[in-house]
Amino acid sequence: VENAGQYASNNVLSKNIVAFNSGSNAPINSTNETLRRTIIEVRETMLGCPAHRGPVGHIVTASMVSSEIRVGNRMADYKVADIRLADFGNKEIALAENEMPALMALRRKYAPQKPLDGAKIIGCIHMTIQTAVLIRTLLELGAVVRWSSCNIFSTQDHAAAAMAQDGVPVFAWKGETEEEYDWCVEQTILANDKPWDANLLLDDGGDLTKMIHEKYPAMLDHIHGISEETTTGVHRLVEMLENTELKVPAINVNDSVTKSKNDNRYGCRHSLNDAIKRGTDMLMAGKRALVIGYGDVGKGSSASLRQEGMIVRIVEIDPICAMQACMDGYEVVSPYLDGINTGKSADIDQRLLGETDVLVTCTGNTNVCDAAMLETIKPGAIVCNIGHFDNEIDTAYMRQSWRWDNVKDQVDQVFRSENPNDYIILLSEGRLVNLGNAMGHPSRVMDGSFANQVLAQMHLYEQGWANQPVDQRAPVSVEVLPKKLDEEVAQLMVEGFGGVVTQLTQNQASYISVSTEGPFKPDSYKY
Missing domain, CATH: 3.40.50.1480 (Adenosylhomocysteinase-like)
Incomplete structure (x- = not known):
């Protein structure tokens, strides 16, 4: 658009608008909103991809447009933010x-x-x-x-x-x-x-x-x-x-x-608490957490919260994982009375949910934090997911039923009623919290x-x-x-840590029926 530079604060953006609309007499008014609408039109018509609308209230930035073309107006074979x-x-x-x-x-x-x-x-x-x-x-x-x-x-x-x-x-x-x-x-x-x-x-x-x-x-x-x-x-x-x-x-x-032992367990131990603190600036010590799932991710997540000084409880459907949680010193509980999952608020353990400050899902399953749990969890509680998809928490119900107020990127205050204190803090819209609110593992x-x-x-x-x-x-x-x-x-x-692994002698290897070069354990071995 001619003379775009006098309205665009970013010189690269100005040049790109001119390049895309060379010869056009379409004027740009002095309002930023008109400029943004023009950028969106340029992107959708010339670049063949949907207009980027990030957090509510934002449309598209100069860098997003400048990152889509090469010199000479050729389409770049990439699309990045900046x-x-x-x-x-x-x-x-x-x-x-x-x-x-x-x-x-x-x-x-x-x-x-x-x-x-x-x-x-x-x-x-x-x-x-x-x-x-x-x-x-x-x-x-x-x-x-x-x-x-x-x-x-x-x-x-x-x-x-x-x-x-x-x-x-x-x-x-x-x-x-x-x-x-x-x-x-x-x-x-x-x-x-x-x-x-x-x-x-x-x-x-x-x-x-x-x-x-x-x-x-x-x-x-x-x-x-x-x-x-x-x-x-x-x-x-x-x-x-x-x-x-x-x-x-x-x-x-x-x-x-x-x-599985590094990424799922030790990685989550490092990154979950980091994500919650970056998202909320909350002191975690002395507060109560409910971790849903005690597989490798759940084990790492529970350790992450425990090392912050939280009182951690575990929800599990697998008796073996539940046993491990008990042996690791956690209390195994159910959000539903007697463990019978009816999906009804009337059957929720009101005391348990009512004193939960942080709820974390890490199961790979769907709706493990369901509408009934969301309705009864303590006002002001933080709810997040460290599993892959966003369906572990019933965010669809939250969107249909409650008012959302975006606090900042990947932090939403979800109001359950007109009471200003009756809200849940949802991180990363129920998606992977350690990469949404922090830098991951x-x-x-x-x-x-x-x-x-x-x-x-x-x-x-x-x-x-x-x-x-x-x-x-x-x-x-x-x-x-x-x-x-x-x-x-x-x-x-191990070598990267500066460690040294001891070699077996031939006699020792023969005694346990392995090669001196490994493998050292049968496939059935549980590490």
Whole structure:
């Protein structure tokens, strides 16, 4: 639009508006609202993607527009919040590399051989600084990638910008809408508006896998397999396998010991309390928490709250996990009287919910914090989820029934009545709180998870399932990585800590019927 510069405070934005509307006589009035509407029109008509509307009251920023084009008005093969954050991202990536010794060791070991040369990987996993280290490792090993985030709030914009600057087609920004999220995932599947000739998938939660199976099934003829990062995604893969809907092999990275014990347990121990404190500035000591689920994520989450001085209670449906909670010194309770889940407020344990200051869900299941629990929980309580999806908390009921007041990004005050003190504080809209309200797990924890992802991608590519004649292909399955590879990752992580692992003598190895080089435990061993 002519003379846009006199109204736009950002010079890059001014140039881009002029470039998109060269020769136009359409005037811009001196109101910022008109300028914003023009930006939205430019984006929707010229860039072919939905207008970005972030938190309520915000439309689109200069940086969001300037991050979508290259010199000469050519469409950029990426979409990030602000490409100018790339230098900041690179500084943090360099710091993260020093905290990810296993991943860097794999990079040094395998980069000369380029074991992923020819691999074309579509990745859908939280676009964080640690993920940037993973992406660069895959590139060093010879792969080409296209990337999106697996959560609307989890992207770290400086990490995405650094990847875009590297030339990686990345489509991710913090605060996507559901529509934008689907668009971003689809842009990784498409290249030049056609399905990309990808041969590997790296997924977190299963949305990428689902979209390709449902919308682009022909691509599966050329895909060697999927490596899945998280519990929820593995559940979806197993369900697809049981229903004969899964068309390619999958590796369950989640259940590698160096993933589940590090990421799920120790990572959550570090990041849950961080997220709650960043979101609310609340002193947690002496208050009561209710943690729903005591799997690996629940164990780490409970420890996170306990180390803050909270009184922690556990809700479980599995008697084995419930027993573990008891042995770890937690009280095992039920939000429903006598543990009978009726979904009715009349059957809620009013005393328990009425004194709960923080409620955390971590099950991978649906509506484990249901409407009845939300109706009876203590006024002012903090409610959050550290599972993958937002359906663990019945946020749909909250939206239909109650008034929401946004306090700040990823913090909402949800009023249950006209009483100004009758509210719940909901973090990250019920989505993954540690990446929505904080920075997620530390690099040292993600080191194990992402080293497993690299080995899984190498394993799938080496197997070359899609290259085999159809009648000679191995049956589609969902399997964990061989234990030997799990031990390789663990060894590299121990060395990164400066630790030394003692070697077995041949006599000792023979005595317990293992090799001196491992594996050291049977597959049935419970770590």
